Amino acid sequence: MPSNRTVWLAAWPVLAVFVLSNTPTPLYVLWQRELGFSAGVLTVVFACYIAGLLGALLVAGVVSDRIGRKPVLLPALGLGIVACVLFATAGSVLVLAIARFLAGLAVGAAVSAGMAAVNDVAPRRTRTAALASSTAMVLGAGLGPLLAGVVSETLPGPTVTIFVAEIVLLVSAVIVVARLPLPRPRGSERTWIRIPQVHPDGRGAVLRGIAVFAPGITATSFVLSLGPSVLTGLVGSTNRIVAGALAFVMFLGATGIQFAVRGLPVRAILLAGATSTTASMAALIVSLQTSSLVLLTAAAVLAGTGQGMGQFGGLTLINAAVPANRLAEATAAQNVGGYLPAAILPLAAGFLSDATGLAAGTTAFGIVVIAAAVAGGLVAGRRDRPRPQPAASTGLPNCAEYSR
Template sequence: MSETRTSTVQAVDERTPTGAEKPDHRAVAPLWWIWLAAWPVTAVFVLSNAATPLYVLWQRDIGFSKGMLTVVFAFYIVGLIGSLLVSGVVSDRVGRKPVLLPALALALAACLIFATATGVVALIVARLFTGIAVGAVVSAGMAAVTDVAGPERKRIAALLASCAMVFGAGLGPLLAGVLSETAPAPTVTVFAVEAVLLVTALVVVLRMPVRRPQVRAEGAWVRVPGVPRGNGRQLLLGVAVFAPGITATSFVLSLGPSLLSGLLGTTSRIVAGAMAFVMFLAATGVQFAVQRLRRRTILTAGAISTTLSMVTLIVAVHTSAVAVLILSALLAGAGQGMGQLGGLSLLNSSVPPQRLAEANAALNVGGYVPAGILPVSAGYLSDAVGLTSGATTFGVVLMALAVIGGLVVLSTRRQVTDPA
């Protein structure tokens, strides 16, 4: 009797207008709810890169170097990784909504700070807040999509969560580029529009049909996120390909406008935003294209794409070829997309729900650490030896990491042969 009662209580939604019981977790939610559950991920990731085309304005008005620009960008990584140390574990223990709602509030605060920024410190704080919000979303938000989808639709959940992330990441700079060129108060209008998107995401989270956790993990609340015993190999395989891919796209986001300025002689924010958008559009489209392939094939293709991205980046900066630079961005987006999809699919298929948010956090920590360190290093190196030499060095290093990631996947068969 007591066990039945406990199960019934745990099936209650975290917050509902009536306090009514929700169906058992195994009940299938409508497909549209899975898509809608991915919207908060998209909305927060729009913010994550919305500032990209605006840095040229802030550099002009405030005055700071390419090295300082990458530091501002890196504080996003600092906030994100700090958030990942907490948000995944907390989400698995107390639920998705108690993590997502404060994250969305923090994202709204970041919008306000961006819109009123008059110095580098304000930009750093706004990027820090953005990183914290993104860290919560990539752990709790992406796990919430899987929760809504249910155990029978883990593949579509991994696909939609991953695509929501990369589509939002690409939509942000495009929206910012267009609005900042065509609307008044360019650094204000962009974040006012984004605030509206975040409010709609807040409504979605409040109504989202997810429950409190039935089984709570043990251990410290703040820790380096990990995976259950026996799932370390899946995490390693995902990080091996995802990390070089997201580092490549991070480089394009942080120094892409400077490269375009050097190659094209233009500071058009629409062009910079469009390049970032097509990069992440490629990341979105390629995931739909390869979703039915085997995980090993997806991960191998992701490593190859990132490698080719670095080859074309080196060619672009030495030949001043804009078309080759855009090709490099497209390949970088495809590499991140396939690495992300392959990693999430491996974790979704093997990690129990009560550890899934933490596992997602672990994957992203593994990806974002090099994505923060290497572009910052490239930015300061570019200040010292020139953009061409700095970009070339970055390309060679990341190419080596992508090749190593591909070799790791090829050397491991058993964990990645099932359909994605």
């Protein structure tokens, strides 16, 4: 039987792909200077990433449950390598957009098939698999911009060297996936491409996860897309290490908080996540009014902890409630619900900032996300009603046990 060590090894491909997901963040200022595009266009490029991710989620979860994790993960890692080549050679906004789209496809597959693979090798359906998947995602997402900032400031080829290193990382992930002892698929005959459908036992779990995860990841998406522009406007800094470090501390907070709260009831974790996202947006708005770098950093960290708790809480509920042969699809459904507003709202904020100024666009964005986080907290805070049949009938822990 696979050990917990195998569980964490299975999370390595998820980490490797998510390093790629945010590597471009501190490099946008270079591409903007070289290619000459506005904040609105920058958020379009970022939205291409989320479009690719959502497209993959419509396919990867279903296909992974039906034919297995490896046939989905290995091509996805290959697309990540192609995206690295395009980033390293980008000479136009179009090439950047295509690279971001391909990176989104790779990440979408890792979110669904990769996280399900982590659960597949877990000795038991415990929180360990959810913790390994979720921390690999947020730690990788934070390491990418930090490494990109440091490498681009200290080594030759500021938009090339980091992507060569990422190719090496993705190749190592291919080796790990090829050697993982994954079970054969147990999926039923269903359509190949559709909006992810959730097993009836897990619908409440997915809804509660989305309610907190969506505002949290929307807040972090703003920091990743427009954060460097806000940083430049706030303190006049174009240093890519600073921009990368801002994203890193955000996801470091997202990683650390999951270990800190892993022993708490899921309901408490989700409520804390909604509260953290609300505080993040309040700090972001005030940071612009007071030109405070400290408050901007606090906003980033609180956004990360909000996303981290929403993601971990949601995954824990899903792992407890959904049968193994529908797990990837349920995970994909939670991420579709989270990433849709994470694409739309920062995109709207980017174009609004072009029209009215960065401060006004950011303030409007923050108010909308605060409203969503408060509503999410109300949804996540409701208590479960007793289920009519015992949990043993599905062979899985009762979801209510995790939320007490």
